Amino acid sequence: MSRSIRGADVSETMKTRAALVLGIALGAALTVAAQGYFGEIWRTYSEDIIYLTKQHVVLVLISSGLAILVGVPAGILLSRDFMRRYSETLLQVFNIGTTIPTLAILALSITLLGIGFKPAIFGLWVATLLPIVRNVFQGLRDVPAHLKEAAQGMGMTPLHILRSVELPNALYVMFAGIRTAVAVNVGTAPLAFLIGGGGLGELIFTGIDLNDMQMLLAGVIPVGLLSMLADYALAKGQFWLIPRGVNPLRP
């Protein structure tokens, strides 16, 4: 016992040291870079980057927020016994959302909603919806039948079973779906610029058009950082929000 604790201590200190070394290296690199190429990009585009990043984050938050708000209840509904006969067919409909390229969806949503922020939100929402619905559905269906039987046999009501047994036990799979969906969303969001939705796509696509490498990077680097940040936040959420008994990440 004591040995394994000491083992954990050692690996923790190793991690801390590695992080320290990395931090110093990164800091040094940034200081050097700030003087040179990247510093120049930042000096030139900082106002645009800040403004467009805000816009980008709003796009991502609203579209994925709506996707979660709709996708989770839809997944729950599809997993109910009375929907069993239709659930696969309906999931195929959601599937089409991912089969059609996101760019096409964005273009199609112009025909419905015109140009601007709204169709961008709609297009991103469609692209994000499926992984959420699919994982919520699958997670709930994968809850072992005997758990539901035990719950029912002890006199729990269907709503109580959903809340206390099914959802907690499906949470890990559901969360994985949300994580995938948000990753897709952040990565797709630059396309919103093409239909007038704004966001960091403006720097990227304009940079491509003008063959301006600095402008391109001014868009690409924040997009990359944003997606890493989002995934990190969701991973932390997955670790802390899911009950310990059903969380494979926690001992």
Place this chain on the structure above:
Amino acid sequence: MIKLEKLSKIFETPNGGTVMAADKVSLEVAKGEICVLLGPSGCGKTTTLKMINGLIPKTSGKIHVAGRDTDTIDPVELRRSIGYVIQQIGLFPNMTIEDNICIVPDLLGWERSKARKRAAELLDLVNLDPSIFLKRFPKELSGGQQQRVGVIRALAADPPVLLMDEPFGAIDPINRAVIQDEFLRMQTELRKTIAFVSHDIDEAIKMADKIAIFRDGKLEQFDSPDDLLARPANDFIASFLGSDRTLKRLSLLKVSDVMLSGRIRVSAQDDVATARDMMKEAGHKNIVMVGPRGRARGYLHLNDVVEASGTVEEHYQALPTTVNVDADLRTAVSRMFRHDMTWMACVDDDGFFKGFITQRAISHQLGATYRDTPTEGLT
């Protein structure tokens, strides 16, 4: 306490046919008894059990639990008043052991502190230390520990009736025997009325006050384990019980059931001649020698002392083995065979000599049941 009247269940198969999963099953489990529903898989025993708490809706017939017709009770309320244990245990992995045990008390709206206190008491009852286990999650427990928690979870709100669906089926044989014994010990105090599904004949004999044997949805025989083994109603039941069913009865009988009185005994200082006379008078080949306070010390064999003189002390042999009066005959016979003996001295917990058993007496006891029924000889 549990009464089924012509209970039937007809399932419809996808291709339009019907299956009679339970066919006019009538039986009654008295208060405090364990009734084992026994049979091969697909015989309707589980269906019958699940109809009692409404998990499977019945097609026709009546079910009475604790004197109430279950048709008149809301199924959710009914289930909260019946303990339910399943083979897969079904502990909720997202909840601590404490919360798992408190599910039904919480559903019934018990005060929180009262429910938690009850959880700790119940863990104590199955020898799991509450200070260690209350806050653990199911995955941190071994299979046997989980199954114990599964059983006490069903007991949490102290329901008078328990339904158990192969509750010990998934545990290894050694742990299973331990948990069965533990459960029977609890049952002698709790006196719950229990319907218990099993496909294991030995488990049924061990646990049951009554056994209900099912085949193809029909209740074939409903009897006490001993009567069932002694008089199976038909060939199906006889073959299901096994060709060694008479031997299985050994575990239902206690040593004290066939023990012959230990009044005939000698002590160390007695004369051998006295011992010899006592044996001849009683028609015994052996006599047990007891110590000053009556503990079994040894024995004399008649052939060894025909010509002998002196005291018993000078001639006795040590007893190769003894058996406790409370042991079952299976243990006794096994020990007799191991030591190649035809008789054995019986002692109580403190080693005091109580009597003896003979192979003759055992086979007589087992055979007695068959001699009552003259037809048995013909089949």
